[in-house]
Amino acid sequence: MPTPIPPQIAQFMDLHPEVAAALSAGHPVVALESTIISHGMPYPQNVKMAVDVEAVVRENGATPATIAVLGGRLKVGLTPDELEQLATDRRVQKISTRDLPFTVALGGHGATTVAATMRIAALAGIRVFATGGTGGVHRGAPETMDISADLAELARTNVCVVSAGVKSILDIGLTLEVLETQGVPAITLRATEFPAFYSRRSGFPSPLTVHSEAQAAQVLHAKWTLGLTGGVLLANPIPEDAEIPAAEIGPQIERALADMAALGLTGKDTTPYLLSRLVEITGGRSLDANIALVRHNAAVAARVAAEYAALQG
Numbered sequence: 001m002p003t004p005i006p007p008q009i010a011q012f013m014d015l016h017p018e019v020a021a022a023l024s025a026g027h028p029v030v031a032l033e034s035t036i037i038s039h040g041m042p043y044p045q046n047v048k049m050a051v052d053v054e055a056v057v058r059e060n061g062a063t064p065a066t067i068a069v070l071g072g073r074l075k076v077g078l079t080p081d082e083l084e085q086l087a088t089d090r091r092v093q094k095i096s097t098r099d100l101p102f103t104v105a106l107g108g109h110g111a112t113t114v115a116a117t118m119r120i121a122a123l124a125g126i127r128v129f130a131t132g133g134t135g136g137v138h139r140g141a142p143e144t145m146d147i148s149a150d151l152a153e154l155a156r157t158n159v160c161v162v163s164a165g166v167k168s169i170l171d172i173g174l175t176l177e178v179l180e181t182q183g184v185p186a187i188t189l190r191a192t193e194f195p196a197f198y199s200r201r202s203g204f205p206s207p208l209t210v211h212s213e214a215q216a217a218q219v220l221h222a223k224w225t226l227g228l229t230g231g232v233l234l235a236n237p238i239p240e241d242a243e244i245p246a247a248e249i250g251p252q253i254e255r256a257l258a259d260m261a262a263l264g265l266t267g268k269d270t271t272p273y274l275l276s277r278l279v280e281i282t283g284g285r286s287l288d289a290n291i292a293l294v295r296h297n298a299a300v301a302a303r304v305a306a307e308y309a310a311l312q313g
């Protein structure tokens with residue numbers, strides 16, 4: 001049976017009643033992040049995506065739990081008004097793990113990155129999480145040391161993150177190296193090449209491959225039953241009909257990176273800038289691809305969560 005949330009954690013958390021009911025019954029739940037809403041896509045496509053993705057999770061047999069911090073409360077499962085607030089309220093900050101205690105203590109509003117969402121999901125007892133793309137090692141990281149906290153969180157928190165791989169705004173090879181060092185299984189679903197977010201192919205072989213959601217769930221079950229703590233990155237290539245081939249998006253990414261360098265942006269502002277600049281450069285095509293891959297990841301995550309729940313008996 002699932003363990004109840006300890007009172008010292010619960011005092012900071014608002015668990016949506018539907019999510020609470022699913023968790024206590026051992027039914028599958030899928031966590032969803034909120035930085036993708038506030039800092040990943042323009043309005044109004046962002047709120048439409050957030051609502052649609054929750055529906056996709058339900059259609060595939062799980063309960064969605066979109067996660068954020070509002071008024072200092074850890075929110076696990078949001079109302080439609082709260083989704084709208086995340087999509088529109090300029091006071092909402094992009095927050096990662098390091099920011100969580102500050103935002104909670106000062107009563108702020110935070111849209112959670114993959115890292116912060118993983119941590120809150122784990123505190124609530126949710127094991128499977130769907131997003132678009134995860135953070136990784138940024139290009140130029142050997143000088144800047146800009147490595148997403150998503151990787152540190154994957155190293156320590158027991159949550160499976162379903163993503164479309166790693167965007168080639170990042171250094172995919174170095175990202176896979178860090179995941180290996182940290183003991184994080186990077187597994188691609190039904191493909192032998194690690195995907196590059198907008199493109200199905202990255203040129204990097206996937207360290208591991210599974211052929212079904214059931215197999216992915218078996219890996220989670222084995223890992224955590226053995227006490228091998230930490231996350232799993234389950235990479236799910238973008239559907240073929242939505243992909244932007246690497247030959248096309250590659251030069252556009254180079255252009256966005258050059259524009260960013262000219263502006264001198266660093267740190268947490270880089271990923272949001274690159275995503276929005278790419279929407280401009282591609283005339284909206286990168287946004288369509290992004291929405292398609294998030295929906296696909298949500299469906300896969302729901303099926304993995306259902307298979308995993310069945311294994312827990």
Ligand code: PSU
Nearest residue numbers: 035036040113114132133135148268271
């Ligand atoms: N990749 C996307 N869309 C996003 C992000 C990544 O395609 O919105 C967000 C996620 O919330 C991820 C964060 O956790 O960017 C990583 O930011 P940083 O590189 O600053 O760690």
Ligand code: MN
Nearest residue numbers: 146147148267
């Ligand atoms: Mn960073």
